[in-house]
Amino acid sequence: MNTMRDNGRLKIAIQKSGRLADMSLKLLEKCGISLAKSRDQLLCMADNFPLDVFLVRDDDIPAFLATNVCQLGILGQNALLEQQANENGKYAELKEVMALGYGKCRLSIAVPNDFDYKDITSLSGKTIATSYRGLLAKYLAEKNVSADIVTMQGAVEVAPRTHLADVICDLVSTGNTLKSNGLRETDIVMQSQAVVIKNEIKDVEINSICEKLIARLRAVLRAENSRYIMLNSPIDSLDAIKAVLPGSQSPTVMPLQGRDDMVAVHAVCEEGVFWNTMEALKAKGANSILVVPIEKMLD
Ligand SMILES: Nc1ncnc2c1ncn2[C@@H]1O[C@H](COP(=O)(O)OP(=O)(O)OP(=O)(O)O)[C@@H](O)[C@H]1O
Ligand SMILES: O=P(O)(O)OC[C@H]1O[C@H](OP(=O)(O)OP(=O)(O)O)[C@H](O)[C@@H]1O
Ligand SMILES: [Mg+2]
Numbered sequence: 635m636n637t638m639r640d641n642g643r644l645k646i647a648i649q650k651s652g653r654l655a656d657m658s659l660k661l662l663e664k665c666g667i668s669l670a671k672s673r674d675q676l677l678c679m680a681d682n683f684p685l686d687v688f689l690v691r692d693d694d695i696p697a698f699l700a701t702n703v704c705q706l707g708i709l710g711q712n713a714l715l716e717q718q719a720n721e722n723g724k725y726a727e728l729k730e731v732m733a734l735g736y737g738k739c740r741l742s743i744a745v746p747n748d749f750d751y752k753d754i755t756s757l758s759g760k761t762i763a764t765s766y767r768g769l770l771a772k773y774l775a776e777k778n779v780s781a782d783i784v785t786m787q788g789a790v791e792v793a794p795r796t797h798l799a800d801v802i803c804d805l806v807s808t809g810n811t812l813k814s815n816g817l818r819e820t821d822i823v824m825q826s827q828a829v830v831i832k833n834e835i836k837d838v839e840i841n842s843i844c845e846k847l848i849a850r851l852r853a854v855l856r857a858e859n860s861r862y863i864m865l866n867s868p869i870d871s872l873d874a875i876k877a878v879l880p881g882s883q884s885p886t887v888m889p890l891q892g893r894d895d896m897v898a899v900h901a902v903c904e905e906g907v908f909w910n911t912m913e914a915l916k917a918k919g920a921n922s923i924l925v926v927p928i929e930k931m932l933d
Contacts, residue, residue: 643684644843645704650676650689654828657736658708662687665850684843693717696725699833705844710737712766712805712826719768730829731848735855737828739807741766744817746794749801751820757781757801763793764803766823773823791815849932857931861907864924866890867899871919878914881905902928 648658662669667685669678678687688704695707696717711730718725743762745751754777761782764770774781784799791811793799803823806812812819830851835841863882867875876885876899885901899920907925915923 639703641686642839643679643686644706644840644847645686645688646706646708646847647688647690647695647698647704648708649692649695652692654692654708654710654737655689657734657828659687661708661734661851661854664854665847683847685847695831696721696728699728699831700725702833705833705835705840706731706847707831708734708828709831710739710826711829712739712741712769712824714829714831715824716766716768719772727834728831729833731832732830732851732855734828734830734851735858738826739805740825741769741803741823742806742819743770743801743803743821743823744791744806744812744819745801747816747818754779754821760800761798762801762803763790763799765790766803769823770803773821791817853930853932856904857928859906860902860904860928860931862900862926862928863903863907864898864900864922864926865915865920866896866922868919869895869897872897872899874918875899875915875920878911878918879903880907880911902931 646662648662649655659669662685667680667683669687670681676689678689680687688698690698692709692713695709696714698704699707711733714725714728714730718728743757750756757774757779758781761784762770763784763786765786765788767783767785770783784793786793786798790802790804792815793802794817795815802817804811805826806819809819830848832844835844863879865875872887876882879885879901881904882901885899888898888900890896890898912923912925
């Protein structure tokens, strides 16, 4: 019987709604995958690539992979490591394939502004509220600090005000949530961002679809981080100008019609091209500097 499970298509689990949902869907779209989707559904099927997309709660993604319902997933490193810390080896075979550069945040300990904090030992004997019991317990054990952990599903930042806990351990990005709740960050337990995770794929065909998708994901990220730069350079300053081009391997150098003192230089720069880079190029004699985004890139 050709069930959903073995229909010869790769399956990926991504967050249905929340911080990572839109970016994860957009990323698949940038890989050229067109989804006949309805946001209310659990499942979207790509109509131009052998991929099915499961839209689920982020906490459920490791289980979808561990049971081989899906072979790939996108979630925060924090969520993966928390479940790996708690589930006693159950998710050990799930591997991080690549970091995606969005959903950047950190898991931090924060104390009320009037808390007398000197160092981590100030937390001995205190109560800490968190949704990340596994990661926090590991961190405290490494630091030899013994504290009580209260697990909360959300709204962790209100715990000190309601006297449920003395301090908290929660995700921080801008720091606004901490600030508006009278808390200050004292220790970073881990830095996190969205990652692609993969289980051990035994089916050769599914594995080759998976590799194709991963290659597209890498190409999209590479193109996003790269810029195409075009400029005119005095022939005499060519070496100095090449040295300033950020992360470019071998620029193309072309003659400029009617000029024997200047050439056109085109290069793919795999690092940020900032105003100060452009100013440095100009200072070396470059002019007509153009920096353009790259849509797709494949070696
Ligand atoms: N403030 C933030 N800035 C950037 N990334 C964040 C922030 N907060 C959380 N994240 C990242 O986004 C992930 C998902 O966060 P979100 O708040 O949507 O989770 P959730 O409420 O558990 O969602 P779900 O309903 O799927 O269970 C987190 O695990 C973390 O990796
Ligand atoms: O440092 P900040 O930029 O303020 O971000 C931190 C907040 O973001 C996350 O919650 P989110 O807003 O995703 O809502 P949730 O608590 O419902 O998950 C996290 O749990 C913090 O509360
Ligand atoms: Mg969740």
